[in-house]
Amino acid sequence: MPVDDPFLSRAFGLLWESDRPLDQFMASVESGAADVTVRRQTHLQDRRGGTPINNGEVFADGARFRFGDATFDVFGGERVDWASPSDDAVPAAFFGTVVAIVLAWRGLVPLHGSAVEIDGQAVLLAGPSGAGKSTLCDALVRRGGKLVSDDLSVMKPVADGGVPVLLPGRPAIRLFPGGSPSEGIKHLQPAPMVDPDRELPLGSLVLLQPSAMAAGPAGASEALSAQLFRPRWMQVLPHRQTRLASLFYASRSITMFTLPGAKDRPDISIDDKADHLMSRLSNTGGLDPRFGE
Known part of the structure; x- marks a missing residue:
């Protein structure tokens, strides 16, 4: 009606x-x-x-x-x-x-992660619940990045040789008051966002986990495929093969690396992680043993 x-x-x-x-x-x-x-x-x-x-x-x-x-x-x-x-x-x-x-x-590809635009490309932050995706997303926005999406990120289908792109989502990040889970439940906080009509090339996947991902193309494909949003639903909804193929082709073109999640190394502050990630993305930082490098 x-x-x-x-x-x-x-x-x-x-x-x-x-x-x-x-x-x-x-x-x-x-x-x-x-x-x-x-x-x-x-x-x-x-x-x-x-x-x-x-x-x-x-x-x-x-x-x-x-x-x-x-x-x-x-x-x-x-x-x-x-x-x-x-x-x-x-x-x-x-x-x-x-x-x-x-x-x-x-026919789109929903992903479980938060994304920030840095230097014209989207950086997807992924990891298990409590790993600190939204908190790191917020820290990157405070360093000049622009929000693309929080928690639910969406990629367009990708063909062989194509460029993966993300579509902007909601203009807010779910964060704990004061930045600590002990201070209450998460609330949406507005954040500077990219143009909602803009499509962002997906340049990097950052996995918040304690161990490095498996090496080689197979490891990259497995790492990206594991970030599907609500994977059990995605198994039975239409366009399943398109999603799987898109994840495989996308994994060939994006840079992937790991950072310890919030529960893995609570001794490393979110600001240190954000600074380290910014230096990694700009290729200006050296190796840091705290991050398993």
């Missing part, structure tokens, strides 16, 4: 139209047809015959995802209906798994 005054947002290269604000996306004043419409419903229709996966099912025409008391119905990569007895605003869960499902259905 058309909405008289819809809320328009720009994220991941798409125009999103909703009957409620998508407050984690950048507001837009564009005209023209939206790529994705989002609507709250009083109740959702039954959907049968789906393949169960985590907190939902995948169907021939889309997917259903549940989080708390909210339920989201994705129809292809073009429409999301949702219902919740307790939320009037779009639930926060929409901006993670639900958006990733929409993007995957459209």
Whole structure:
């Protein structure tokens, strides 16, 4: 059903139209047809015959995802209906798994990591939960980088010999108050961001982990493929082979290295990591034994 005054947002290269604000996306004043419409419903229709996966099912025409008391119905990569007895605003869960499902259905490659633009290229920061991706992302922004995406990053499909590019996501980073997990839950904090219509070549992958990745092309491909967002969902959503091929081709052209995560070396400050990473990216720094070099 058309909405008289819809809320328009720009994220991941798409125009999103909703009957409620998508407050984690950048507001837009564009005209023209939206790529994705989002609507709250009083109740959702039954959907049968789906393949169960985590907190939902995948169907021939889309997917259903549940989080708390909210339920989201994705129809292809073009429409999301949702219902919740307790939320009037779009639930926060929409901006993670639900958006990733929409993007995957459209043939894009969702990745679990934060990305910053440095010297015209995107640097993807990846690692397990608690490794410090968002904190390092924030530190790089404070050193002059610009935010590309936080937590959910999205790559366009890549053909053999092509250049991998990332699409800008939300204009904020989820951070703990005061920078410490002991000080509460994470909150979104706005950050200087690249132009939301800009496509950023992916130049580097930084893995926040204690050990070096396996050497050679196979190790690089495995390291990048391991960063798929919600990998169990990605196994059963459309365009699986395109995603796998894109990750393989992308791994051939980007630089990859590791830094210890927050839990691996708590003695190394986030500022030291950010400074070391900046020197690595600019090829101006020497070896530092603290980082396993």
